[in-house]
Amino acid sequence: MVIASNNPENEKDLQAQLSTWLGGLPPNYQFLILRGSELSRFSYSSNTLYVPAQELYENILLKTSLGILWAIENMDFDLLIRTNVSTYFAIDHLDKLIDKIETRKDFFG
Numbered sequence: 631m632v633i634a635s636n637n638p639e640n641e642k643d644l645q646a647q648l649s650t651w652l653g654g655l656p657p658n659y660q661f662l663i664l665r666g667s668e669l670s671r672f673s674y675s676s677n678t679l680y681v682p683a684q685e686l687y688e689n690i691l692l693k694t695s696l697g698i699l700w701a702i703e704n705m706d707f708d709l710l711i712r713t714n715v716s717t718y719f720a721i722d723h724l725d726k727l728i729d730k731i732e733t734r735k736d737f738f739g
Contacts, residue, residue, distance in 0.1 A: 631697055631712045633664045635685055643715035651719050659721070660707065664697040672700050 632652070634644050644663065647653075652661050663678040666685035673680040681696040683689045694712055701710060709728060713719070 631662045631664050631694075631701065631710060632715055633690065633693060633697070633712065634715050635665070635687075640715050647715055647718070651721060656721065660705070662697070662701065662705070664693055664712075666693050672696075674700075674704070 632644070632647065634640050655661060661677060665678060665680050666683045666689055667673065667680035668684065669680060670682050672682065679697055679700060681693055681700065683692045683696055698710065698712070701707065709731075
C-alpha cells in the first residue's frame with residue numbers, strides 16, 4: 631500500500647516507483663496506490679484506491695486507516711506493508727526479511 635497525494639513532487643516520485651520496483655513485482659506481490667478524495671465512498675480502479683478523506687497532509691493517518699480497512703475487506707493478502715511514494719524496495723531483500731517473520735502468530739511491525 632503506497633500512500634500518495636496529488637502534489638507534483640509526490641506524482642514524480644510515484645512515476646519513478648511505477649517505472650522501477652513497482653513495475654516489476656513478482657506474481658505473488660500486489661500493490662495499491664492510496665489516495666484521498668472528496669468522494670463520500672471508496673473508489674477502486676487500476677490499482678488505485680480513493681478513500682473518503684480529503685487530500686490533506688493532516689489526513690495521512692486517516693487515509694492509511696481507511697485504506698487498511700478497505701484492503702482487509704476486499705483483498706487477499708498474507709502481509710500488508712504501508713509505505714510512501716518516496717520509498718524504494720529491493721524485493722529480493724524484502725523476500726528474505728519476510729521469510730524470517732514468525733507466521734504462526736499475528737505480526738505487526
